Amino acid sequence: MASRLVQQLGAHNTAGATATALAGQIRALVLDGRLTVGERLPSERALALELRRSRSTVTRAYGLLEQDGYVSRLHGGGTRVALPHTTVSAPAADDDSAIDLSIASMDSTPGLYDATVRSLPRLAALRGTSGYSLRGLPELREAVARRFTERGVETDADEIIITSGALNAFHLVLATVGRRGERALVEQPTFPHALEALHRHGYRMLPTPVDVDGWDERHLTDTLLRERPHVAYLIPDFHNPTGATLSDAARSRIATSARHAGTHLIVDETTAELDIDRGWSPQPMAAFSPAVITVGSMSKIAWGGLRIGWIRAERSLIARLLATRPSFELGTALLEQCIAAELLQEMPALTSHVAERLRAGRAAVATGLASIGTGIPLPLTSGGLSTWLDLGAPVSTALSLAARDRGLILPPGPRFSTGGVLERRLRLPITLTPERTAEAMDRLRLAWDDVMSGASSIREEMPRSAVI
Incomplete structure (x- = not known):
C-alpha cells in the first residue's frame, strides 16, 4: 500500500x-x-x-x-x-498584505448587528438557567425545523440538534456512528476538512467523481451497492468546489441505494441556500429517506464568525448523538443561538443579500479570467461558494506556489482530492467583494505568467498525464 x-x-x-x-x-x-x-x-x-x-x-x-x-x-x-523558523517569502494566512483564497466565505450580513441587539432580551431571559445547551435552544431548533419543512421535508424540532458549526456537527456524527478501519464514500473533489475528519476517525476513502456538469450517478450508486461503505459524505446543493446541484431524481436513487447498502448517508447542506440564478429548487436529500443525516450551518448565509450549525436526523440517532456529545463539549454558546434565532426569521432578506453578493463576485471573477487571456472558461456557476476551473494543463500546484510569491494564498486542485489528482483544476471563490476579487485576479494573472514563462513545455507535453 x-x-x-x-x-x-x-x-x-x-x-x-x-x-x-x-x-x-x-x-x-x-x-x-x-x-x-x-x-x-x-x-x-x-x-x-x-x-x-x-x-x-x-x-x-x-x-x-x-x-x-x-x-x-x-x-x-x-x-x-517541519516549517521554516525564519521568515519566508511566501505570505502566511494571517499576513494582512496577502489575499487568502483558501477561505470561500463572505463577510457578515448587514442584518447581523440588528439581530444581535434584538437577541439580547432573549439571552437575558436565560440568565436563570445553567447556561448549558446540549440539544440547543427550543426556539432555534423550531426555526431550523421550520426551514426544512418549508424546503420540502416535514421536520420536528425533536429531530434537530444545534451544534457549533457544520464541521463540529460532522465530527459529532462520526464520533457517534463511526467505525475505524471502515470505508467512506466521498466525492472527488470535495471539502478538504471533511476528508481530514474522516481520516481522523479512521476511515478509508472510496472516491466517486463529480464535476461542474454533475455526478457520475452510475459510479456512485454502483460503488454504494458493491462496496457497501459504512458512511457516505455528499454535498448535493452547490457542491463545494464544483458548484453542481444533484437532481431530485438522482437524490431519490442515491438515497435508496444507500439504504439498501446499509450506508449512513451524511449530507452537507452548508451551501444549500447560496442560490444566484439556478432557476429551480431541489428537495432536501432527507425528503427521500428518513435515515439521511443532514448537517448545515449559518456560516455561509450570515457570517463565518457565527459558529452555529445543526444536525437533522431520526429521533433514535438524535438520542445517540446527545449521549455522545458530552464527551467533547457541553453544548453551543447561547448568545450565538439567540442571534441565529433572530436571523432565521429573516431568511428572504438573507438569501437575497447572498445572491446579490455572489452575483457580483462571479462577475468579477469572469472579468479577471478574461484579463488573463488564457482561454480558461468560466464554467456554469449558478450559486455556491466558488467556480471550478479547468486550467487546460496539470499546473495547479505550480500555480499555487507562484501565487504565494505574488501575495495570493490559493489552494491547488489536489487539495480537494483524496490522492494527488486534479492537477488541471483550480477553485476560485466568488465570495469576495468585486474590488478585492479584482486585486486577487491581478495577482493570479502575474502568477500565471510566472508559471507559463518557464513552463511552455508543460502545457504542450503534460496534459496527457492529467486526470480528468
Whole structure:
C-alpha cells in the first residue's frame, strides 16, 4: 500500500521529476496543509522504491527541503515535516498584505448587528438557567425545523440538534456512528476538512467523481451497492468546489441505494441556500429517506464568525448523538443561538443579500479570467461558494506556489482530492467583494505568467498525464 506522501503526491505527477521539482511538490503539500507538521515521511530508500526513482534523487530532494526548513532529519528518527523558523517569502494566512483564497466565505450580513441587539432580551431571559445547551435552544431548533419543512421535508424540532458549526456537527456524527478501519464514500473533489475528519476517525476513502456538469450517478450508486461503505459524505446543493446541484431524481436513487447498502448517508447542506440564478429548487436529500443525516450551518448565509450549525436526523440517532456529545463539549454558546434565532426569521432578506453578493463576485471573477487571456472558461456557476476551473494543463500546484510569491494564498486542485489528482483544476471563490476579487485576479494573472514563462513545455507535453 502506498505511503500517505505518495498518495498525496500522486505517483503519476512525479514521473520524471527532478530532485528540485520533487522537493517543490512536497513543499506545496506542506504549505497547503496536506502534510502536517511533525508527520513522518517515508525513508529515502522506501520513497525511492515507491516512486521508482533513484535514491540519490530522493536524498537530494529531502536535502533541499531540510535546507529550506520544510523537513527535519535526525539520525534514527527519520524525516519529519517541519516549517521554516525564519521568515519566508511566501505570505502566511494571517499576513494582512496577502489575499487568502483558501477561505470561500463572505463577510457578515448587514442584518447581523440588528439581530444581535434584538437577541439580547432573549439571552437575558436565560440568565436563570445553567447556561448549558446540549440539544440547543427550543426556539432555534423550531426555526431550523421550520426551514426544512418549508424546503420540502416535514421536520420536528425533536429531530434537530444545534451544534457549533457544520464541521463540529460532522465530527459529532462520526464520533457517534463511526467505525475505524471502515470505508467512506466521498466525492472527488470535495471539502478538504471533511476528508481530514474522516481520516481522523479512521476511515478509508472510496472516491466517486463529480464535476461542474454533475455526478457520475452510475459510479456512485454502483460503488454504494458493491462496496457497501459504512458512511457516505455528499454535498448535493452547490457542491463545494464544483458548484453542481444533484437532481431530485438522482437524490431519490442515491438515497435508496444507500439504504439498501446499509450506508449512513451524511449530507452537507452548508451551501444549500447560496442560490444566484439556478432557476429551480431541489428537495432536501432527507425528503427521500428518513435515515439521511443532514448537517448545515449559518456560516455561509450570515457570517463565518457565527459558529452555529445543526444536525437533522431520526429521533433514535438524535438520542445517540446527545449521549455522545458530552464527551467533547457541553453544548453551543447561547448568545450565538439567540442571534441565529433572530436571523432565521429573516431568511428572504438573507438569501437575497447572498445572491446579490455572489452575483457580483462571479462577475468579477469572469472579468479577471478574461484579463488573463488564457482561454480558461468560466464554467456554469449558478450559486455556491466558488467556480471550478479547468486550467487546460496539470499546473495547479505550480500555480499555487507562484501565487504565494505574488501575495495570493490559493489552494491547488489536489487539495480537494483524496490522492494527488486534479492537477488541471483550480477553485476560485466568488465570495469576495468585486474590488478585492479584482486585486486577487491581478495577482493570479502575474502568477500565471510566472508559471507559463518557464513552463511552455508543460502545457504542450503534460496534459496527457492529467486526470480528468
